[in-house]
Amino acid sequence: MKLIDAYRETIRLFRDKIPNFQLEALLILSLVLDKPKEYILAHQESELSEAEVEKIRELIDKRLSGIPYAYLKKEKEFFGIRFSVEEGVLIPRPETETLVEIVLKMGPFTKGLDLFCGSGIIGLTILYSNGCKEFTGIDISQKCIDVSIANASRLGLINRTRFIMADIRSLSLEEDFDLIVANPPYIPDDRWNELDREVRSEPREALLGGKEGLDFYPEIAKVISKNLVREGVFAVEIGGKDQVDKIRQIFKDYNIINVNVENDLNGIPRVIWGRI
Numbered sequence: 001m002k003l004i005d006a007y008r009e010t011i012r013l014f015r016d017k018i019p020n021f022q023l024e025a026l027l028i029l030s031l032v033l034d035k036p037k038e039y040i041l042a043h044q045e046s047e048l049s050e051a052e053v054e055k056i057r058e059l060i061d062k063r064l065s066g067i068p069y070a071y072l073k074k075e076k077e078f079f080g081i082r083f084s085v086e087e088g089v090l091i092p093r094p095e096t097e098t099l100v101e102i103v104l105k106m107g108p109f110t111k112g113l114d115l116f117c118g119s120g121i122i123g124l125t126i127l128y129s130n131g132c133k134e135f136t137g138i139d140i141s142q143k144c145i146d147v148s149i150a151n152a153s154r155l156g157l158i159n160r161t162r163f164i165m166a167d168i169r170s171l172s173l174e175e176d177f178d179l180i181v182a183n184p185p186y187i188p189d190d191r192w193n194e195l196d197r198e199v200r201s202e203p204r205e206a207l208l209g210g211k212e213g214l215d216f217y218p219e220i221a222k223v224i225s226k227n228l229v230r231e232g233v234f235a236v237e238i239g240g241k242d243q244v245d246k247i248r249q250i251f252k253d254y255n256i257i258n259v260n261v262e263n264d265l266n267g268i269p270r271v272i273w274g275r276i
């Protein structure tokens with residue numbers, strides 16, 4: 001089969017089923033051939049091997065079954081940096097860049113703590129941008145810890161990181177930090193069925209935050225009030241306008257009064273942050 005025929009076939013199968021189907025068709029081909037998209041367009045007449053055709057069809061089937069492209073590629077770009085991801089680990093979202101931007105403006109810091117580290121993107125991006133000297137990442141999932149360690153190694157940051165598998169609900173850290181960040185699961189449980197099929201292929205425990213999506217904010221406030229030094233900075237991602245006042249109140253219950261709210265690029269309240 002020629003490359004152009006494989007491209008046309010992929011487009012035909014993706015049309016009406018996958019958003020940006022033309023781009024995604026190119027991405028699938030470039031993933032299988034391990035070449036940039038431009039190569040596919042410039043070598044339309046080249047012949048594919050049987051193994052390549054088989055691999056393309058396998059990836060088309062997986063993509064059509066709702067598996068996000070990032071899981072097929074096992075990689076996602078965040079803040080201009082390539083991170084490894086895999087099934088069982090949340091795919092980094094562009095809106096989380098808002099939190100990183102705030103931290104980089106407020107820093108530099110010495111000792112950072114990332115409470116729901118997932119693939120490690122928040123802490124590692126801050127370290128990579130020299131916004132902090134060292135970071136501790138915590139996650140309940142061993143897979144997330146493994147992926148975070150792999151990302152730290154890939155970026156040459158392993159000596160400045162520590163990743164701990166722990167449940168934040170029973171966390172007891174006897175250490176101080178001058179920066180605490182968190183992107184907790186914050187989608188209300190009953191919204192699960194409304195989420196896109198692709199999003200539902202990501203881990204539930206990375207997305208759902210209880211009845212109102214707020215279950216983890218008291219835990220975060222507890223850690224901030226106990227482990228953040230005076231003049232230290234916290235930055236926490238939130239799920240939008242409906243959660244702002246309730247989270248302010250939760251933080252107030254822990255004596256965290258100085259709380260600012262920052263919108264993401266879509267104008268949605270996305271980060272609460274402050275210096276205590």
Ligand SMILES: C[S@@+](CC[C@H](N)C(=O)[O-])C[C@H]1O[C@@H](n2cnc3c(N)ncnc32)[C@H](O)[C@@H]1O
Pocket residue numbers: 090091092093096115116117118119120121122138139140141144166167168169183184185186205206207
């Ligand atoms: C929204 S994801 C954030 C991942 C990453 N920080 C990011 O921004 O892409 C939330 C993470 O919290 C972890 N998590 C869920 N419940 C937890 C708990 N009780 N204790 C610690 N981590 C938890 C999940 O495994 C998931 O990796």
